[in-house]
Amino acid sequence: MGMITSAWNSLKMLESYDKSKYKEMRYCAILALISTAVLYTIPYICGFLLDWMVESVSAEQSLDIDYLLDVCTVILLMVVLWYVASNESKRRMSLIALSMTRHMRESLNRKLMRVPVSYIDNALAGDMSSRFTNDIPAVSKLVSSDYTGFIAHLTMIVSILLMMLISSPVLGLIFLLMVPVVIFIGWRISTRSERDFSEMSVKVAELNSQMNDIITTHKTMKVEGLESEVVDQFKRTNRDFTSAYVKSHTRSGMLNPMVSTMMNVGYLLTVIIGAVMLYYHNMPVGMFLTFMIYVRVMSTPLLLTVTLFDSIREETVSLNRIMDVLNAPEEEGEDTDGDFRITDGVIKVEDVSFSYNGDRKVLKGVSVEFVPGKVYAVTGSTGSGKTTLANLLMGFYRPDSGSITIDGRDIKKISREELGTNLTAVLQNPWMFSGTIRENIIYNRSDLGEEDLKEVASLTGLDSYVNELPDGYDTAIGEESTYIPLPQRRLLALSRALIGDPKILILDEAVAGLDPIRGQSILDRLLASKSGRTIIIISHNQALIEQVDEVVHLEEGTVNSHLLDVNAS
Template sequence: MSDTTAQTTHRVVDAPERPKDGPRQRGHGPMGNQGPAEKAINFGPSLRRLLGNLRPERTRIIIVAILTAAAVVANVLNPKILGEMTNLLFAGLLGKNLPAGVPLATILEQLRAQGQGTFADMLAGMNVTPGAGVDWDAVARIGLLALGLALVAGLLSWGAGWMLNDAVQNSVYRLRQEVEAKLGRLPLAFFDRQPRGELLSRVTNDIDNIAQSLQQTLSQLLSNLLTLVGVLFMMFWVSPVLAVIAIIAVPISLAAAVLIGRKSQGRFAAMWKSTGDVNAQVEEAYTGHTLVKVFGRSKEVEARFARDNDLMYSASFGAQFLSGLMMPVMMFIGNLSYVAVAVVGGLRVASGQMTLGDVQAFIQYSRMFTQPITQVASMSNLLQSGVASAERVFQVLDAEEQIAEQDNHLPVPTRGKVEFSHVEFSYTPDKPLIEDLDLTVEPGSTVAIVGPTGAGKTTLVNLLMRFYELNGGHISLDGVDIATVPRAELRSKVGMVLQDTWLFEGTIRDNIAYGRPDATDEEIRAAATATYVDRFVHSLPEGYDTLIDDEGSNISVGERQLITIARAFLADPAILILDEATSSVDTRTELLLQRAMNALRENRTSFVIAHRLSTIRDADTILVMREGSIVEQGNHEALMAAEGAYYDLYQSQFSGPEVTDDAA
């Protein structure tokens, strides 16, 4: 071997490279299988945690409680007031038909003597003035009072609803911020295990469902509970006997609500899980639409979507059916209570133990009493749905984060000396990938890593970027352990160009400037010119202001790759990583890019991963990986003269010999 700037002693075992999309816990390809169904939610702790997010809004919540309580008091007093109006009207109508000037006691005695004792008992229980008609002034005053209370209750309820909506939306706003910040702290391994559509469903659909559930349940729950307390007090005030009859319906209603709630709890968890699965499948099929068509897998994709859609339908139908069942059951129990109250109340009016107005008020109270129970029971299913979504979001928030940042710093300027010392790493604990890797790369040198797919080439640069944490050993940059340096500072020193290009929706200028947002137009154009982006930009209608979508479908694959190279060029990093960076350009463009790459690599440490050996012939050091180990190292001339593994690999590309297992 010739002298090089890299010295390596290591062994890599069983080293299949991680797929670009990363390992996943369950299949989500066109022929992937569904994973196991999620367990039912842990309702109590999840609900307490969800409500705990409202703690910063406690001032608003207190004001909402006060306004709601005042509105409930106004609503609860109204039936009693209207009952008094009924008493006035009824007493006036009865008194008008009685002889004026005759004492009521005399009339009652006459009625009993005539065998009309029941009527006499009813009159005795009412404030009747013989010969007097309806006191319309008193009726008008009571009516205006009832109308005023109704208006006040409506205004108070509107104010409470407005403030509660503000509190809930602020809480959900903070939750979205927490999720966004959390996603930035999660390791790449987390995203490897999460289908994109499933993760998107958690941070969009589930959070929206949380907002809707909180808004609908909290606004009604507080009002209904206070109404229940107020109505119960008024019921016992009006008639303890009828109150006991009405209360009998409560344990029956609660038992039905608990039974239905338990049945629906797991259904809502399954519903939102299946929603995430369908989103993941649709997102994947749409992203890979061209690939699906090329390989003729449309029927398989459609069949899998139909299966996922059926599962989602079954779960949603079960959840919504049980949710819809709650209201009819509660109404049936409430109607039974209503009938019992009406019958017993009528008998007590006939016996003179109650006035007609009190019975009317009590019937209204019985309706007001069963309505909150019915609504609370119905809301329990909506709350189940919201808590099921909350738990899915909490699973993201509770996911294990990256190792905490330390406050060490890289030297300025950064020279670019990289050292791997006894590095050990594996994507999964049971499959070691890299064991005892030692590698030293001097500043300004170019190290090319070649070999067949599955040799762990990309893993080396992933570790250098701290996309994954080491199982053992350490990596240093200019003598500083990169594990002690903030990731943002480390990655600001590294420019990376991948085989899979990534562009966001925006102009070509914006995509190039992503490498250095404060760059001037002149610097952007200089980077574009150096990487030959400027050649094709002028042929586009809007030039550098041409809008491209996130898939870059309105420009070619090669042009997208040129833009990503220009982005790295503009960033001017101390370390450059090129992972098959020219794989999608034509031969002529590749030659032009080689000149740009030579300028880009000048005075900076470069790692080049390549299958096309023509792109790395001028590298200072070439590391040849095959069958889980580095079998050769040196520059191009030395490796060709050695006629070893690199020579065989080179000849297989440029001389076209028959490929054997040894030369693959």
């Protein structure tokens, strides 16, 4: 029963995910059931036909050719029905698997765009990427072949047992006693291996995560001389994965030999008892041959059922991991109607407290207001909460208490799309994606053209760097492409932030690392364009701080001072 329960639970999960596709899957399962039942009825009809012919010859009667042709026609039609139903089921299930997994990938991608940043922070990068690279292909295999295969082989077992009982009730009952034993052994072994398969999935995620870290922090490891430590850590994780793999597959690998042994014992008993019954004329020759065919064929569906059950268990773990992500809580505000629009860009932070892990408060009762037409500097020592405040303003996290409003609307109730359109930021470590410099700046904004691109590049000073490149703005960057130094990457990120003319601009050490002349030039241009825009700069640069309109100084998570007129002070 454990096999059927596990398979049923996985099917219920698929039904909850996509009911329309689940209905098609049920239709395919019915086709598979029909094709299997028809296929294993054919040997019984052949045995019946053989006995009829033997009896006719024994009674020295002439064969009824019309009757013989009618039976052969029925068998031929059954073969055609089996072929059509079987292939149609496989064809449809392949299309369903393709459609469902494509939709699942898109759903996972959309979900990752809607979950809170804290959800991503608490997940290993390798674990999340393995949902796409490992788990979705496993679900595709579950839908395309294992689901209908499991049903078809269960149907084979039931059909064969039924035909055995019809062919010879005595031999059928003897053989029937062995089937529960085989299934019980398979269930016990599979139940114990389920935990091992789950552990193996976790270890695969850890391996992926470590490989991702090795690739992305390769230079840091070289500089710090951490190669040997990283190699040792990877060896430990790889050893744990190997141990989990060997344990799970060794245990599940015991199934086939045990089932084969039991089936061979059953075959031997059937031959001995059947031969005795045949000798004493208690069983027709045709039914005996039919029964022996069923006994020999029975081992295949039993072995495949148990093997498929192992696969379904492993694939159900993958399905659970995907559903865990799809059922994860989304950010507040994602279900808004989208009618609200940011018009001015007035930000009010009122008595906001926040902690990342629920223990130490990073911000404690912070209250501050940012209005358009001014440039603000947020200062403070390392760990004072500057970047955390910027993260809250960008909607990456939600305050534990207090509120943040933009134009009088709680940030929780503003859609991510609206925030992304009117609030942009340049972070300490600028993000680049694989593509051209042009694509990295314009980034899917179809309403922007070449003039907008060159205007913003001129504003940030990126144009002088790009003009020296052979391919200019069409230069490919990103992974395995042209390397861009960090200062120029910051200029590119600043250009991307400014090109959409946002009402709110947050710069987290955005001009750090630039030469003083370039940094001052960018600041002058930002100050000149501050009209109608709220600009918040997080910086330790004293020369920069002296030129802004207001300074908000944080110390240990609280506003230590708020200078309203920097120049006067």
